[in-house]
Amino acid sequence: xxxxxxxxxxxxxxxxxxxxxxxxxxxxxxxxxxxxxxxxxxxxxxxxxxxxxxxxxxxxxxxxxxxxxxxxxxxxxxxxxxxxxxxxxxxxxxxxxxxxxxxxxxxxxxxxxxxxxxxxxxxxxxxxxxxxxxxxxxxxxxxxxxxxxxxxxxxxxxxxxxxxxxxxxxxxxxxxxxxxxxxxxxxxxxxxxxxxxxxxxxxxxxxxxxxxxxxxxxxxxxxxxxxxxxxxxxxxxxxxxxxxxxxxxxxxxxxxxxxxxxxxxxxxxxxxxxxxxxxxxxxxxxxxxxxxxxxxxxxxxxxxxxxxxxxxxxxxxxxxxxxxxxxxxxxxxxxxxxxxxxxxxxxxxxxxxxxxxxxxxxxxxxxxxxxxxxxxxxxxxxxxxxxxxxxxxxxxxxxxxxxxxxxxxxxxxxxxxxxxxxxxxxxx
Amino acid sequence: xxxxxxxxxxxxxxxxxxxxxxxxxxxxxxxxxxxxxxxxxxxxxxxxxxxxxxxxxxxxxxxxxxxxxxxxxxxxxxxxxxxxxxxxxxxxxxxxxxxxxxxxxxxxxxxxxxxxxxxxxxxxxxxxxxxxxxxxxxxxxxxxxxxxxxxxxxxxxxxxxxxxxxxxxxxxxxxxxxxxxxxxxxxxxxxxxxxxxxxxxxxxxxxxxxxxxxxxxxxxxxxxxxxxxxxxxxxxxxxxxxxxxxxxxxxxxxxxxxxxxxxxxxxxxxxxxxxxxxxxxxxxxxxxxxxxxxxxxxxxxxxxxxxxxxxxxxxxxxxxxxxxxxxxxxxxxxxxxxxxxxxxxxxxxxxxxxxxxxxxxxxxxxxxxxxxxxxxxxxxxxxxxxxxxxxxxxxxxxxxxxxxxxxxxxxxxxxxxxxxxxxxxxxx
Numbered sequence: 001x002x003x004x005x006x007x008x009x010x011x012x013x014x015x016x017x018x019x020x021x022x023x024x025x026x027x028x029x030x031x032x033x034x035x036x037x038x039x040x041x042x043x044x045x046x047x048x049x050x051x052x053x054x055x056x057x058x059x060x061x062x063x064x065x066x067x068x069x070x071x072x073x074x075x076x077x078x079x080x081x082x083x084x085x086x087x088x089x090x091x092x093x094x095x096x097x098x099x100x101x102x103x104x105x106x107x108x109x110x111x112x113x114x115x116x117x118x119x120x121x122x123x124x125x126x127x128x129x130x131x132x133x134x135x136x137x138x139x140x141x142x143x144x145x146x147x148x149x150x151x152x153x154x155x156x157x158x159x160x161x162x163x164x165x166x167x168x169x170x171x172x173x174x175x176x177x178x179x180x181x182x183x184x185x186x187x188x189x190x191x192x193x194x195x196x197x198x199x200x201x202x203x204x205x206x207x208x209x210x211x212x213x214x215x216x217x218x219x220x221x222x223x224x225x226x227x228x229x230x231x232x233x234x235x236x237x238x239x240x241x242x243x244x245x246x247x248x249x250x251x252x253x254x255x256x257x258x259x260x261x262x263x264x265x266x267x268x269x270x271x272x273x274x275x276x277x278x279x280x281x282x283x284x285x286x287x288x289x290x291x292x293x294x295x296x297x298x299x300x301x302x303x304x305x306x307x308x309x310x311x312x313x314x315x316x317x318x319x320x321x322x323x324x325x326x327x328x329x330x331x332x333x334x335x336x337x338x339x340x341x342x343x344x345x346x347x348x349x350x351x352x353x354x355x356x357x358x359x360x361x362x363x364x365x366x367x368x369x370x371x372x373x374x375x376x377x378x379x380x381x382x383x384x385x386x387x388x389x390x391x392x393x394x395x396x397x398x399x400x401x402x403x404x405x406x407x408x409x410x411x412x413x414x415x416x417x418x419x420x421x422x423x424x425x426x427x428x
Numbered sequence: 429x430x431x432x433x434x435x436x437x438x439x440x441x442x443x444x445x446x447x448x449x450x451x452x453x454x455x456x457x458x459x460x461x462x463x464x465x466x467x468x469x470x471x472x473x474x475x476x477x478x479x480x481x482x483x484x485x486x487x488x489x490x491x492x493x494x495x496x497x498x499x500x501x502x503x504x505x506x507x508x509x510x511x512x513x514x515x516x517x518x519x520x521x522x523x524x525x526x527x528x529x530x531x532x533x534x535x536x537x538x539x540x541x542x543x544x545x546x547x548x549x550x551x552x553x554x555x556x557x558x559x560x561x562x563x564x565x566x567x568x569x570x571x572x573x574x575x576x577x578x579x580x581x582x583x584x585x586x587x588x589x590x591x592x593x594x595x596x597x598x599x600x601x602x603x604x605x606x607x608x609x610x611x612x613x614x615x616x617x618x619x620x621x622x623x624x625x626x627x628x629x630x631x632x633x634x635x636x637x638x639x640x641x642x643x644x645x646x647x648x649x650x651x652x653x654x655x656x657x658x659x660x661x662x663x664x665x666x667x668x669x670x671x672x673x674x675x676x677x678x679x680x681x682x683x684x685x686x687x688x689x690x691x692x693x694x695x696x697x698x699x700x701x702x703x704x705x706x707x708x709x710x711x712x713x714x715x716x717x718x719x720x721x722x723x724x725x726x727x728x729x730x731x732x733x734x735x736x737x738x739x740x741x742x743x744x745x746x747x748x749x750x751x752x753x754x755x756x757x758x759x760x761x762x763x764x765x766x767x768x769x770x771x772x773x774x775x776x777x778x779x780x781x782x783x784x785x786x787x788x789x790x791x792x793x794x795x796x797x798x799x800x801x802x803x804x805x806x807x808x809x810x811x812x813x814x815x816x817x818x819x820x821x822x823x824x825x826x827x828x829x830x831x832x833x834x835x836x837x838x839x840x841x842x843x844x845x846x847x848x849x850x851x852x853x854x855x856x
Contacts, residue, residue: 172688173601187654189776226615260600261689268776297631348617348696
């Protein structure tokens, strides 16, 4: 039997420092572009991207029946979508094969100088693309700490959580066109703002630009319209996870969101990390979520550990300045699990499509330094966040770069998510 | 100078009865499929679909420089998207050429027996597809009558319109995966329902299934992220319009929608008509919208007539029974115009993509028989709608077929939209 690609004892012949985000146990998927190669699907290993198209051209996937006749062309697309549509057996077969090829005791790629030169490219030499072309993007609201904080600030501290919140994994549809890959600048949006003391709205640059620390899961299996997904099968539809920054203009949002939800306060841009960590790689990091009280309805019940222990942090760097870590949170805290989110989403027959993104909602912890947005960290502007350069922030300023990072770690193995980063440009 | 394709004096050599939806002045675009041909872009003329790929193969578009090297392949796609991306000059050139070829005094196609046989297919012999592949779908809420009615029923009759409504063309993102073409059955959704007198929600079939009478516009031009669209240019981005039914499960919606908006109450299915009527064909039907008070902010100001006088109606047919027209409304009533919706949508830099759908929101008139949803027509179940077969309806029952039709008419010329129709199947 083949060794599990997750085994902590695996070592690669590629030199990877300890605690690196991308050891041989991780093998996240992404898409890069170079002038010479065009777009290529790839797996991250250490500081390298392993070009799956090139690997395929050298015949290393030739015997993988799971790929059918889709290879090699499925590996030179501008998104993972086509690969995702091949299904879980194909994802697993490729990850297993890549794991074998990268093991220190496997010489088939290692000793093939030309193939190594062609297949392994330094990540710093390529442009990473958005990993999927999302046909649909849903943003959930599944952190009880975040929902409570927002309720305290904007509604009633005594009844911070709305009556539906503990029954429904609340979510809403977001905009796909403006989802950009990490490293893309974000233009501060203009929009209508009306403060509580102002009689009329005005139009101009948002004064309350914010980030939201989120994780997004990528759906890998398309379902039929009208067909729900039983919660026991929900995780089978999930390919993997990536870091996600749901930029938010709080002033635009608070004026526009009643009664149909967030719109221009969100859709000017969302940033996604380039590497998607497979759910398979995260298997060792399952943890139970919080106890749910009341018990959810049967279609949302799933015994067992369906959260994932992923450390998260947010750093802010002013233009030309140094970085300050302003929040540390954990994905394991989520009240509603991904399985519950997915089962709920499909419970009315809504069809899921390969490449869809489903974001968690802001992931806030229980302490003041573990909150997932500036809104909460600076508590609606009342307790400014100190930065290393001596300045402080209530919201994000022009020139600021926000970077989110995340990893799971155990037995000396780190399954890292890389980062999602974006710099804010002044409004037009 | 070429005769305008809109001229009321134009006649076709194809036999088209008076008041037909698709005279030579209309020429709406769609996509059909047959086993032999595969997918084909087409223009509706009378009871026929004119196969644009076949026309192109016979060389009828050969001299249209506006098509570049995209023809003929752009005409055998499964959606209009590729054609839309060619831009307005290409849309106009094709419509102008088709108009010329179909004129009673033009013999170039008419006398080419083989080409006529190959290019003209009866609509009843083909399967119509969803006309666009929408990467993004936004639903607005732009009828003041509808927003007021909902406010009266669910909030405060004395303050039915929320404070932001007259300042912002309120909208939210919808689900693209579940948008289906007219004729596709709609499965009644299951979901969480909690009545005001119930302590806890239950999961089961929606008891308040509804339609929403809407029009959707198709965006034909992709814009850059970060770049707004000045309102003077907004209509240049609009390719055309089609009928749209935004099916809604009112009980699911009312329990879930606070604070992030409609979700599973809407995303189980939306129906779109197969034919997209160009904005060019609607030029003669411009009307001024209602006076806007207060004056909107400058980025939403556009003098002139930017509404369109389109008669709309909704009919309901029980299983095996006869049809009853239950509502007659008009698209010209919209408080916010499409130009305002589009300019608002892009005002924060949100990028638009060719093929996007932007629905109007429910189009309700001022009289009890002109309301655009069952919710309003039966006033939350308090005044059931009588049907021709003696039965009545508070909401939609299993087996009911809802059909929406629309047309603009003047000088003996009808620019019709065909219909959008869907039958409701019982919940799983």
